[in-house]
Amino acid sequence: MSEDSTELAINDAIAPAGVTGYERATPLYCACRSAVRLIGTIFQNLKVYNVTNVPLSGGVLLLSNHQSFVDPAFIASKLPRKLSFLARSGLFDPILFGWLIRQLNAFPVKQGKGDVGAMKQSIALLQQGKALLMFPEGQRTENGRMQEIAPGAALIVKRAKVPIVPVAIEGAFHVWPKHRIMPRTGKVRINFGKPVLLHDLDSRSIVPEIDRHIRTLLDELHAIDAAERGRGLIGPLS
Numbered sequence: 001m002s003e004d005s006t007e008l009a010i011n012d013a014i015a016p017a018g019v020t021g022y023e024r025a026t027p028l029y030c031a032c033r034s035a036v037r038l039i040g041t042i043f044q045n046l047k048v049y050n051v052t053n054v055p056l057s058g059g060v061l062l063l064s065n066h067q068s069f070v071d072p073a074f075i076a077s078k079l080p081r082k083l084s085f086l087a088r089s090g091l092f093d094p095i096l097f098g099w100l101i102r103q104l105n106a107f108p109v110k111q112g113k114g115d116v117g118a119m120k121q122s123i124a125l126l127q128q129g130k131a132l133l134m135f136p137e138g139q140r141t142e143n144g145r146m147q148e149i150a151p152g153a154a155l156i157v158k159r160a161k162v163p164i165v166p167v168a169i170e171g172a173f174h175v176w177p178k179h180r181i182m183p184r185t186g187k188v189r190i191n192f193g194k195p196v197l198l199h200d201l202d203s204r205s206i207v208p209e210i211d212r213h214i215r216t217l218l219d220e221l222h223a224i225d226a227a228e229r230g231r232g233l234i235g236p237l238s
Helices: 001-014 027-043 071-077 095-103 116-127 152-160 202-229
Strands: 048-051 061-064 085-086 106-109 131-134 162-170 187-190
Touching: 001 202, 027 071, 027 152, 061 071, 061 152, 071 085, 071 131, 071 162, 085 116, 095 106, 106 116, 116 131, 116 152, 152 202, 162 202, 187 202
Parallel strands: 048 187, 061 131, 061 162, 085 106, 085 131
Antiparallel strands: 162 187
16 A cells, blocks of 8 residues: 555544544543643653644544553643543542543453453444543553553454554653652653554554554654753653
8 A cells, every 4th residue: 555545544544424533521531631731741841742643533542652650641631632541440449539530531441351341342432433542561561661562452453443543651650650659750751653554454463563653652752862861951761
């Protein structure tokens, strides 16, 4: 497929007939997004790159590496479009916190159990023209490095048939690593890739492609970080 025809296919998938995907966010969602954006800017020097790569209409699946508890909040905070989220089922057990994250468009997935219900809900949301954020590694990193992509992501990509936007986040592991009780100040950067279509690939080829796209975005963030440090603008990401 040529580059022009690939772009046409992506544009067709982004804006299917009768689906806008740009629904109005609730007041609670807007308030939390604004608060996280303010806190991130002040305490974590949060910056994002290429946010306009995320389509404002049609179903789209954002796939990001997973460094920290704050990843979904930071990624959503800089996007004008409302996101839905997959979150591990244990987060919904505390009644108050479970209620809160449901109001912020999160729904549970059982880790390591091939949660068919969560997959079906993900595919349905995407086919309805929603934007869904997933962390295809399945859990937060233990050491700051990107882990292997779980095969479940390929199934959703294959069945939903919507563009994916790869996302890379760096610095969040330093801010709030997995076993730290409270976050700390730091420097967080997020890079949004261009939308790509992967559902026509063989299922075994989708996972390596997701991995390649996210790692490329991470490399770009490291290059930006090195350039900033070379000019003496700011400290390292981690």
